[in-house]
Amino acid sequence: MISLWTALLFIILAPFIGGLVSGIDRKVTARMQGRVGPPILQPFYDVGKLFEKENLVVTTTQNFYVLSYLVFIIVSGALFFAGGDMLLVIFAFTLAHIFLVLGGYASYSPYSFIGAERELIQIIAYEPMIILTAVGMYMVAGSFFVSDIAASSLPLIMYLPGVFIGFLMVLTIKLRKSPFDLSTSHHAHQELVKGVTTEFTGPSLAKIEIAHWYENVFLLGVIFLFFAFSIPLALAALVIAYLLEILIDNTFSRVKWQFTLRSAWIIAGMLGLVNLAVLYYLAGGLLP
Amino acid sequence: MTYLTRSPWILHYDASSCNGCDIEVLACLTPLYDVERFGILNTGNPKHSDIFVVTGGVNEQNREVIKNIYEQIPDPKVVVAVGICATSGGVFRECYNIMGGIDRIIPVDVYVPGCAARPESIIDGIVKALGILEEKRARMRQPDTGKKATGGETV
Amino acid sequence: MIELAFLIIFPTIVAFLLLFISRGAFRDSVVKIAALVIGAGSVYLLIRYYNQGLVLFSAPFEPATEIMFGIELIIAVLLLYLGIRYRKYLAVVLVLFQTALLLLVELVLLSDAHPETNLFIDQFSLIMAMIIGIIGTLICVYSLGYMETYHTRHPEVKDRRRLYFFMVFVFLAAMFGLVFSNNLLWVFFFWEITTLCSFILIGYAETHEATNNAFLALEMNLLGGIAFAGALIYVLSVDPTGGLLEIENLLASGHAIALIPAVLLGFAGITKAALMPFSSWLVGAMVAPTPVSALLHSSTMVKAGVYIIVRFAPVLTGTPEGLIIGLIGGFTFLLASAIAISQSNAKKVLAYSTIANLGLIVACAGVGTYKLVWAAILLIIFHAIAKSLLFLCVGTVEHRIGSRNIEDMSGLIIRMPKLAVMMIVGIAGMFLAPFGMLISKWAAIEAFIEAQFGLIFVAILAFGGSLTVFFWSKWMGKILSFDPNAVGEEKSVKVEKWLVLYILTGLTVLICLIFPLISSTLIEPFVLAVYGQTARLSQDNLIIMAMMLFLLMIMPFSMLISGNNGKKVSAYMGGRPTSPDLKFAGSMGITRDVTLTNYYFNDMFGEKRLLMTGTALCFGLILLAGVILAGMIL
Numbered sequence A: 001m002i003s004l005w006t007a008l009l010f011i012i013l014a015p016f017i018g019g020l021v022s023g024i025d026r027k028v029t030a031r032m033q034g035r036v037g038p039p040i041l042q043p044f045y046d047v048g049k050l051f052e053k054e055n056l057v058v059t060t061t062q063n064f065y066v067l068s069y070l071v072f073i074i075v076s077g078a079l080f081f082a083g084g085d086m087l088l089v090i091f092a093f094t095l096a097h098i099f100l101v102l103g104g105y106a107s108y109s110p111y112s113f114i115g116a117e118r119e120l121i122q123i124i125a126y127e128p129m130i131i132l133t134a135v136g137m138y139m140v141a142g143s144f145f146v147s148d149i150a151a152s153s154l155p156l157i158m159y160l161p162g163v164f165i166g167f168l169m170v171l172t173i174k175l176r177k178s179p180f181d182l183s184t185s186h187h188a189h190q191e192l193v194k195g196v197t198t199e200f201t202g203p204s205l206a207k208i209e210i211a212h213w214y215e216n217v218f219l220l221g222v223i224f225l226f227f228a229f230s231i232p233l234a235l236a237a238l239v240i241a242y243l244l245e246i247l248i249d250n251t252f253s254r255v256k257w258q259f260t261l262r263s264a265w266i267i268a269g270m271l272g273l274v275n276l277a278v279l280y281y282l283a284g285g286l287l288p
Numbered sequence B: 001m002t003y004l005t006r007s008p009w010i011l012h013y014d015a016s017s018c019n020g021c022d023i024e025v026l027a028c029l030t031p032l033y034d035v036e037r038f039g040i041l042n043t044g045n046p047k048h049s050d051i052f053v054v055t056g057g058v059n060e061q062n063r064e065v066i067k068n069i070y071e072q073i074p075d076p077k078v079v080v081a082v083g084i085c086a087t088s089g090g091v092f093r094e095c096y097n098i099m100g101g102i103d104r105i106i107p108v109d110v111y112v113p114g115c116a117a118r119p120e121s122i123i124d125g126i127v128k129a130l131g132i133l134e135e136k137r138a139r140m141r142q143p144d145t146g147k148k149a150t151g152g153e154t155v
Numbered sequence C: 001m002i003e004l005a006f007l008i009i010f011p012t013i014v015a016f017l018l019l020f021i022s023r024g025a026f027r028d029s030v031v032k033i034a035a036l037v038i039g040a041g042s043v044y045l046l047i048r049y050y051n052q053g054l055v056l057f058s059a060p061f062e063p064a065t066e067i068m069f070g071i072e073l074i075i076a077v078l079l080l081y082l083g084i085r086y087r088k089y090l091a092v093v094l095v096l097f098q099t100a101l102l103l104l105v106e107l108v109l110l111s112d113a114h115p116e117t118n119l120f121i122d123q124f125s126l127i128m129a130m131i132i133g134i135i136g137t138l139i140c141v142y143s144l145g146y147m148e149t150y151h152t153r154h155p156e157v158k159d160r161r162r163l164y165f166f167m168v169f170v171f172l173a174a175m176f177g178l179v180f181s182n183n184l185l186w187v188f189f190f191w192e193i194t195t196l197c198s199f200i201l202i203g204y205a206e207t208h209e210a211t212n213n214a215f216l217a218l219e220m221n222l223l224g225g226i227a228f229a230g231a232l233i234y235v236l237s238v239d240p241t242g243g244l245l246e247i248e249n250l251l252a253s254g255h256a257i258a259l260i261p262a263v264l265l266g267f268a269g270i271t272k273a274a275l276m277p278f279s280s281w282l283v284g285a286m287v288a289p290t291p292v293s294a295l296l297h298s299s300t301m302v303k304a305g306v307y308i309i310v311r312f313a314p315v316l317t318g319t320p321e322g323l324i325i326g327l328i329g330g331f332t333f334l335l336a337s338a339i340a341i342s343q344s345n346a347k348k349v350l351a352y353s354t355i356a357n358l359g360l361i362v363a364c365a366g367v368g369t370y371k372l373v374w375a376a377i378l379l380i381i382f383h384a385i386a387k388s389l390l391f392l393c394v395g396t397v398e399h400r401i402g403s404r405n406i407e408d409m410s411g412l413i414i415r416m417p418k419l420a421v422m423m424i425v426g427i428a429g430m431f432l433a434p435f436g437m438l439i440s441k442w443a444a445i446e447a448f449i450e451a452q453f454g455l456i457f458v459a460i461l462a463f464g465g466s467l468t469v470f471f472w473s474k475w476m477g478k479i480l481s482f483d484p485n486a487v488g489e490e491k492s493v494k495v496e497k498w499l500v501l502y503i504l505t506g507l508t509v510l511i512c513l514i515f516p517l518i519s520s521t522l523i524e525p526f527v528l529a530v531y532g533q534t535a536r537l538s539q540d541n542l543i544i545m546a547m548m549l550f551l552l553m554i555m556p557f558s559m560l561i562s563g564n565n566g567k568k569v570s571a572y573m574g575g576r577p578t579s580p581d582l583k584f585a586g587s588m589g590i591t592r593d594v595t596l597t598n599y600y601f602n603d604m605f606g607e608k609r610l611l612m613t614g615t616a617l618c619f620g621l622i623l624l625a626g627v628i629l630a631g632m633i634l
């Protein structure tokens, strides 16, 4: 059931794909703003540069948290692409983020402290929806294993439209896109400096960035699952979903955390749960 | 070319500028000049930056602040003084509270004069700074030469 | 059978012995030796019975029951006296009512009842016995040192340590009795003893608050006791020969007969486990000395409440009553987790988290499919270990820093590194993969999907689970933040306290490694015997979890290799220069401190508001169940 090869492929390829996606993201963003924008490979230059820099720390334990963050993001992504249990993937994913949060707390810096708290708020905002997504996939495909879900011939998206929209919503949070880029942001929002990443420099910051690439590839993988029955459609959906996220990023201004939490929960509750309930009771419980 | 010169992240600090130079610095980020073409980002966080862009002269209030920020930028780093105020104190030089240019406090690598400095010259200054940044990086690799503050370069 | 009797009688004897020992050193050694004997006894019990399945013993019914009846009357008189003395008339009324019911049972209904097999042991009892025998005794040993410090710290509290240790050992005996009894009448007796122990130990400090909270706990537990007595009366009126008093027979008798007593016992369990309308007693019980909270109010006594519900899960499953009990548990889990976010008092956070987890266990047991019962038992084990560890850590920290406020634990990793690491292990054990509690939550999610109306519970778990992430992580963050004002102050913690803490920390980690073994030798056979089928985690997942755990354990070693990389600079303070202890010059030249406080969201997750919602909701559900029950009886 678990395939090591795809996991290995993920570990090797994901940073490249993730970096490219982020490069394209920046280019498209620039074009939307009427700018030329950086080269597509810019994210790689950035990370390369960060590794050339000196590592400044407030406390050396920060290194440990960042490394753990990266490692567990890779573990959860690899588990996903190996076809492992979706719930376990989500739990590993949460664990990884807890490490990032602890790294933020560790430095006892006001900015990263508040960033860490906000990162936690984001976690509790998106986690229910992600679990409901996994549950929805289970209800349609009859298994929590990603390999089974991907192999299912049923079009998940037809059964789970509400869940999909809910997932797109939390994807905005996960991709750290405005209006939900509370804890840290790719843009120069100054209110929290750089939030949870404020106190990470050079190589540590590079690791966070790489982890973010891995994470994005994993999240795109989840979108893929909704359309796994037809690969061309899935690729189209990936592109459209990501472009939509960029558009949202560029058209909304940042909201308060209260709104983030409430809206994420309400959407998870309304769209996600109602979708599942309809599936559960009208379609006669579990599908084959 | 190394990665460093392809991805210079700047931190802009307004020491005691009249806001003239600040506006020009921000103008660099607008679509017309779009410095992100060169990978330049305005980070707003010393711990993430490579180039310290300062506008305005040093006064009693911000002397410590400039020093503090400079210390919190990881090596290799360069300082660009933008505007005549930042290079020498400019028209405010004689003021009771102005100590002079930024180089009174921290080593400055590139001076961009002008009142206000034009975006083109600011960008030019930053590109000059990249060369110095690269030099410093190379020197960082050989521990013995130390990290002596270099003399300035004027655009 | 001799082992069972030993485990019930030996702690009782020790208890009476301790009542007469006032010399500190002598008491210390007696408690330690007794703890060792009881611990060894329960391990022996495990080795002797782990592969034997359900074993019934025909213990003599007659004299034992009469002695118990006598003791119950004495207790009733004692409670009446205390109730009148402290003018708690509600308690008095409840005691009177319960005693009346009891007299009815003993004198009228029991006349020709002769249950045969009064003691039993099966894998579930064994698990409970291990929790009591190992964790319980560890906490006893810990409380030696704790109570010593407690009395030097609180000179205003009268030193009643003889009573304390008497009660604690009586309690251990009662817990053993409770899980070994096959006879409901006996279970009831032990049940009442634990209520008494809890009542007296909560009121230990004899302050106004302590007395009030003790009575609150007593009153709520008496309500449960009355429901329990109601179950006894019902059973005896259905079958005057008393054969159905035996739990095994009652379980086998099918829905038609067993459902009503099961729901009444479920109600008793809900009061004991402090689920939502009754949660306030457990929060109030936190005035007790911390080892009491660890022993009675998190790892064992409250587990008696869920124990009885899990026992009767096969009867409850698939019934509307079972669903209602499950919903009470589910809502309690959700709301108590939310309330925990707004609490800064560490013991209150632990209390609410305990309530939440008990709620989750009851939710599993109420819905009661075989997979859920499996998950519930796993939850009981993991929760008992991790939570007792956390309580003892908080107790130790409290005595060192003089506060149980989480905000005051800032930088604990510098101030008390060892203790902080233990606390982190305990907290991680409560909510993080690949540690224990999470495994069972995971299993619960998977099981609920297939259960009837399971979607409600899946949603509750999804939302409630993320709430728990929040309050545990922010606590962890507080402990781990490198507060520049922190200085080391770990010395002077007693050796035996360390020993207990080390063992519990070790157990928390160990149990995650060996839980597949526990599952396959104890839980699965039990579930199989009761339901005819059983649940387990897939092999692949187990391997992955083990790998994650391994990874987690080797990660800290990365600090040895790359740990000292990096030049130290102060935190970014908007460019403001700061002194090493994070003082900075404010705008008018005034020196200011940096203080960082966690978010508590009082307006969103405030205790008052949510408690009211929960009480109303769960009270409504209980009423609903009551109406259904009344309909069934009539």
Ligand code: SF4
Binding pocket: B016, B017, B018, B019, B020, B021, B022, B055, B056, B082, B083, B084, B085, B086, B090, B091, B114, B115, B116, B117
């Ligand atoms: S150089 Fe001119 S524009 Fe720039 S800060 Fe000084 S006075 Fe203002």
